Amino acid sequence: MSTGNWLAVASADHVRIGRASGFMQVCHGKVGPLRRIGAGDGVVYYSPSTVMGGKDGLKSFTAIGRVRPGEPCRFDMGGGFVPSRRDVDWAVAHEVPVAALAGQLDFTAGPNWGYQLRFGLCPLSEHDFRLIAEAMAADVEFRLSA
Template identity: 80%
Template sequence: MNPGSGHWLAVASAEHVRRGRASGFMQVCHGKAGPLRRIGAGDGVVYYSPATVMGGKDGLKSFTAIGKVRAGEPYRFDGGGGFQPFRRDVDWATSRETPVAMLLGQLDFTAGRNWGYQLRLGLCPLSEHDFRLIAEAMEADFMEEGLRLSA
């Protein structure tokens, strides 16, 4: 069981991330429950959006949300039309969307030549170092949300 001290990088289009921010949830890997079960209450999560819309080619390549996962297990949501994705509730920090290019060369996860390859999984562990750098670049205000930056 995850003690709630991890940090995660999730991948989704900015459009989907913005919907989750507005409603206080996260969803990964086309709504699969398994990846969400790896995340613990209190874990930090950052969303990376390669594009504005799913399948888009606009090259957004930005961090689009940052927050802390709330207590509770993944739950099924009726999205209509038979789509019932799993979600986790998240307290999203006030932040600004930030291009990954601003941090290339500083982040542990971008150290390799093909750093984007790991993102195909939709959810990857993130070092505390990277979480803090991204939070700083996004001007994340965790205190406004009553959250601490690290667990």
């Protein structure tokens, strides 16, 4: 079982759909990034906007949970779009603006911290995962069995 943590990027409306249905999807449904994630890994979603391409400046953590055992699977959304997904147990959590944790997170330490988010998925330190979970009032202590 992997024990990593990940920061995924998607608009809040897309994150909310995944949270309600128990899955995550990154990078417009590409399978490659999802293969880097293991069962039991922590995942936090950062949403730069409320809707994809929006300019509302939401800039918030919108979901946090742990990846379930299993491989990425494809899901036919119709219209020829068949993205890959991973199953996730999402914690009950409050959305939190990244600004609320300014200066405390490892991944925001540099002046151009947002640059790494362009990949849609990046590693997240245990320190940052725990700090974000606390700010979101989320219980993420559970571990999954393989």
